Amino acid sequence: AQSVAQPEDQVNVAEGNPLTVKCTYSVSGNPYLFWYVQYPNRGLQFLLKYITGDNLVKGSYGFEAEFNKSQTSFHLKKPSALVSDSALYFCAVRALSSGGSYIPTFGRGTSLIVHP
Amino acid sequence: SQTIHQWPATLVQPVGSPLSLECTVEGTSNPNLYWYRQAAGRGLQLLFYSVGIGQISSEVPQNLSASRPQDRQFILSSKKLLLSDSGFYLCAWRPQETGELFFGEGSRLTVL
Numbered sequence: 001a002q003s004v005a006q007p008e009d010q011v012n013v014a015e016g017n018p019l020t021v022k023c024t025y026s027v028s029g030n031p032y033l034f035w036y037v038q039y040p041n042r043g044l045q046f047l048l049k050y051i052t053g054d055n056l057v058k059g060s061y062g063f064e065a066e067f068n069k070s071q072t073s074f075h076l077k078k079p080s081a082l083v084s085d086s087a088l089y090f091c092a093v094r095a096l097s098s099g100g101s102y103i104p105t106f107g108r109g110t111s112l113i114v115h116p
Numbered sequence: 117s118q119t120i121h122q123w124p125a126t127l128v129q130p131v132g133s134p135l136s137l138e139c140t141v142e143g144t145s146n147p148n149l150y151w152y153r154q155a156a157g158r159g160l161q162l163l164f165y166s167v168g169i170g171q172i173s174s175e176v177p178q179n180l181s182a183s184r185p186q187d188r189q190f191i192l193s194s195k196k197l198l199l200s201d202s203g204f205y206l207c208a209w210r211p212q213e214t215g216e217l218f219f220g221e222g223s224r225l226t227v228l
Contacts, residue, residue: 032215034215034216034217036217036219041204041222041224042221042222043122043206043208043219043220043221043222044160044206044208044217044219045219046216046217046218049215049216051215088158090160092217094215101165101167101173102215103150103162103165103175104150104162104210104215104217105162106159106160107159108158108159109158109159109160
């Protein structure tokens with residue numbers, strides 16, 4: 001079965017410190033991987049994606065993610081956290097559905113809290 | 117540019133009443149469309165997706181149904197709401213040629 005896991009329900013970091021939000025995946029074939037952010041009572045916003053090419057992907061708001069095929073991971077990172085980065089972060093993978101179509105499958109989400 | 121509209125933003129309905137949530141996409145054609153439900157502010161559950169007009173795939177059995185009467189319109193319905201239908205419903209679209217989703221602002225449904 002194809003899936004994505006976010007092992008941490010919550011990540012706490014001080015403003016100005018680097019942050020990492022973890023994601024591991026399990027898919028057959030080449031993975032298409034994504035990160036999204038959700039602010040309270042809002043829809044999800046796309047941050048970045050990995051399809052092929054450079055393992056380090058840069059996205060919106062200074063975020064980046066590193067694709068690691070051997071560890072089947074796609075961790076989200078930022079060198080210096082801001083209080084405004086506090087939100088819910090979702091990792092997603094494009095997976096093959098039972099009906100034969102490719103559909104996005106999301107992790108359970110990780111709540112990032114950046115302390116002033 | 118492309119935009120997605122979802123309404124109503126909030127809805128409070130009694131148990132047993134019908135439901136209709138609507139989603140439209142502008143500025144694109146033949147998008148893939150999705151309905152997700154988010155319970156308790158966390159994980160997303162895929163309810164329905166559509167790759168074209170009249171083509172609906174359901175991922176989980178439930179009290180809800182979906183329809184796509186036009187290329188850029190996706191409707192989520194129920195004939196009789198249950199308490200367990202409460203949640204935050206998100207519509208999303210995906211261009212055929214790329215993988216990322218673009219979400220609407222969500223509809224918060226409370227069933228009393």
